[in-house]
Amino acid sequence: MTTPGDVGLGCYVYGIVGADLVVPPDLRGIGDQVVGVAPYGDVAAVISLVDSEEARAGRADLLAHGRVLDTLAGLGPVIPVRFGSVLQNRDAVTSELLEPDHERFQLMLQELTGRVQFTLRARYDEQQVLSEVVAENAEIARLRELTREQPDESTYGARVRLGELVSRALEVKSTEDGRTLLAELDRHVTALNVRESAGIDRLLDVAVLVEQARRAEFERAVEGLAETFAGRARLKLIGPTAPYDFVDAEA
Known part of the structure; x- marks a missing residue:
């Protein structure tokens, strides 16, 4: 051997x-x-x-x-x-x-x-969040109507402006919704680590450290958040896993 x-x-x-x-x-x-x-x-x-x-x-x-x-x-x-x-x-x-x-x-x-890591990934329903952005912003709605079914060449400037406004509106929306998610999670965990994420459907990627004794409480809180965001975003809970986001050693 x-x-x-x-x-x-x-x-x-x-x-x-x-x-x-x-x-x-x-x-x-x-x-x-x-x-x-x-x-x-x-x-x-x-x-x-x-x-x-x-x-x-x-x-x-x-x-x-x-x-x-x-x-x-x-x-x-x-x-x-x-x-x-x-x-x-x-x-x-x-x-x-x-x-x-x-x-x-x-x-x-x-x-x-007595602690384990979970990772929560929240992703918007793309069509729903874009509908919200259009409904909440008159300028976006106007530019969207202006550029609809029009040649790219003749509406290039309007399309660029539309893209900028949509991107900014999505950033504001994800920040606000992210705060709502984090505020609730923070009540049930011992540590949080927000990860960078990208994509039009991005909402939140966050690793959390959870006391085993409070695991059931934490999972119920995530279920409640999933119900709150139902129809707007999908929440996926991954874990328990090793605490990759909170400790690290090098050999």
């Missing part, structure tokens, strides 16, 4: 956990390798074998990395390590990662105990 440190093999590092966390024996990660732990005191690195000469950047590898971390998050606190982190062997995992940052990892794991 090969172990990390054999010729050509290194340790791929997924994350940091408490040394008492029991990793499922059938959990597999990058390259379909069995996942194990390298303990140091009361913390441990979650690792698997990897060909140290082989670059890991494919979609399958990224999915495997996330699958391992999300599985661990369901078992206890986990500090994600950046995707693609490989150390030479188990000794290097201890000397270069766990030992230098041992106290920091202890504190981070303590802060994460």
Whole structure:
């Protein structure tokens, strides 16, 4: 049986956990390798074998990395390590990662105990939000009527102006609706991280850290928001996952 440190093999590092966390024996990660732990005191690195000469950047590898971390998050606190982190062997995992940052990892794991991440993605119904913009802005309505079924060449200036006004109106609308969503979410979570998003249907992408004890309360709040925005926007809740947006370690 090969172990990390054999010729050509290194340790791929997924994350940091408490040394008492029991990793499922059938959990597999990058390259379909069995996942194990390298303990140091009361913390441990979650690792698997990897060909140290082989670059890991494919979609399958990224999915495997996330699958391992999300599985661990369901078992206890986990500090994600950046995707693609490989150390030479188990000794290097201890000397270069766990030992230098041992106290920091202890504190981070303590802060994460009993908490999980969810991500909420809110997207407008494009036709509905554009109808609202037209109904609420007389100038947009006028320019829309002016340019309808007219040649692009003869209405170029009006189309440019229409695009600018629509873009500005959508920005104002998403900001206002986003505040409504965030204000309600903030009542049920311990931390928020708003992500950048793009597209005419964008409303909000936000990662939240939730106490396990308040998870049911949080999910009911999201259901209430979905009802509030029904017909105008679709809400998608993803999680629980590892706390990617709130902690990060480098190997």
